Amino acid sequence: MAHKDSEKKFKELMTAFFQGGMTRRRFIHRATQLGLSAALISRIAPASFAAEDDFLESSPVAPNESPVTRERVQYLQSKPYKDTTINVMVLRSAVGDCVEYHAPRWEEETGAHVNITKVPIDTLHQEIFADLKGSGLYDAYQTAAWFYGDFFTSDQPAILEIAPFLRDPRYPYWDPGQFLPAMKRLYTWQGKLFGVLFDADAQILYYRKDVLGNSDYQEKFRVKLDYDLPNPPKSMKEMHDVATFFTGWDWNGDGKDDWGISLHAKVNEQGFFHFLTLAAPYVISAGNKYFYFNPDDMKPLINSEGHLRALEDYVKFLANGPKEQIGWTLEQGWNVFLAGHAVMEPTWGDLPTLAQDRAHSSVQGRIGATIIPGTTETFNPITNQWEESSLNPVGNTNGGTWHCVISRRSKQKEAAYDFLAFMANKKNAFFNVVTGWTGVQPAMKYEYFAPVGSGTVEEWENQGWDKDDAIAYLNAYYANLVLPAQQIYLRIPGAADYWHELDVRVSSVLSGKAKPKEVLDEVYQAWEKITDRCGRESQKKLYAQSYAD
Secondary structure: OOHHHHHHHHHHHHHHHHOOOOOHHHHHHHHHHOOOOHHHHHHHOOHHHHOHHHEEOOOOOOOOOOOEEHHHHHHHOOOOOOOOEEEEEEEOOHHHHHHHHHHHHHHHHHOOEEEEEEEOHHHHHHHHHHHHHOOOOOOEEEEOHHHHHHHHOOOOOOEOOOHHHHOOOOOOOOOHHHEOHHHHHHHEEOOEEOOEOOOOOOOEEEEEHHHHOOHHHHHHHHHHHOOOOOOOOOEHHHHHHHHHHOOOEOOOOOOOOEEEEOOOOOOOOOOHHHHHHHHHHHHOEOOEOOOOEOOOOOOEOOOOHHHHHHHHHHHHHHOOOOHHHHHOOHHHHHHHHHOOOEEEEEEOOHHHHHOOOOOOOOOOOOEEEEOOOEEEEEEEOOOOEEEEEEEEOOEEOOOOOOEEEEEOOOOOHHHHHHHHHHHHOHHHHHHHHHOHHHOOOOOEHHHOEOOOOOEOHHHHHOOOOOHHHHHHHHHHHHHHHOOOOEEOOOOOOOHHHHHHHHHHHHHHHHOOOOOHHHHHHHHHHHHHHHHHHHOHHHHHHHHHHHHHO
16 A cells, blocks of 8 residues: 555544544554554554543542543643633523533633633624634634634634544543534534534424323314324424414413414524524425525525425414514523413423423423424425425424634633533533533433433433433434434525524514515525625535535
């Protein structure tokens, strides 16, 4: 084998191993085939970093980490970052509060200090890139997955690849090999890992299984609509029928009228994700994977007949909840469901997690979960044709999937990674996932039950979860992530601008100030200007690459 070819294959092998793409045993086997000596392989892949017998379940030196390597324990004894300060910019939201929660525990272990700056969502993108181009004050940023394209617009990425850090057993241990593939791609760029585990957003449908299972309501529904009450709804038509049926009467018996659905649609927040999620099965199918742009010329698809049908649907859904939804943040929308006044809510995994807190929830033990209902008609915006099917459900990873990345300009790169890896350590990552106020959802196999992962229901019950709620939630969340048809996440440069233009205009439709067709045509024109500003040919290339990740 030629030397250059061998060197290239070894680099590829190293990358796969340190990013969790292969086991240590397979790495050693493949490296041996390339002619490497056993001594060299041992130095490259220390047994202490990968061998189970060298992991400690816990240590007084690292009380907030489990598992922990012996090298980590030895490293911490020296208080390695004593008098070191790192600056971290986070979202002013639950996920930012979660980062703040972990800071003093890491400080105690390492002797360092963390300065946390919280920024509202409507200015976070601007603040991050202003810092990258300006003072470079921050060592790490909590980023949304849709910011990624903007990190790679110059020859040098604005953020650091983390493979070199993963090689060192002195840092807190976490295993990227445990990522579910749909989530790992949101932490990577062109096959390289840049993000450190934190959040894992996707939207599915949560519903009151006790209400849909009520025999009296089932009979009333059958009489009114001439078919059995869906439990749960599988198609958009069924979801509309259920939402309409349960709106405007007192089905929970508290003397007040209740609702069929609860949404959070405030502009400049994250309500536009409802549109993306509900629109997916009207546009994505086995015959078309493109939702945003035509890959041949980067012309927007956003004003297609499928997108229009979906926006009209969104308006109908909004009418089946309180009129105040148009101005609600996430928490306000969730509270209606948690208080027992809405039958359904399409949203993130915060909802079932928050439902486990009986001090703020009346629905623990009564939550069903399923994938977002599909459609029987899908519009292919590439061929410009409607297509019929028995049912077309589409998966999504919509949301921020909020996690931290390290600035290339950081003056404390090692300490910054240490803090991020500390939060990614299994003990802390699991705490984040099972605790309602953190805003964090499950990305790792060990958080799911067999046969998907190695987690157990008892672990969730020990954290105060209702057993059936946990099973329903994780089964549906995973089912969404592995559906054959998926709405691929938009991560090209300017994604924040594209989505802002969509968000503002969709909000004008929901408030009754504009018509769906004229608004989507306006979005088309706005997106064209953004594409031209960013460079059509470069956007076309990056858009294609984003689908290949």
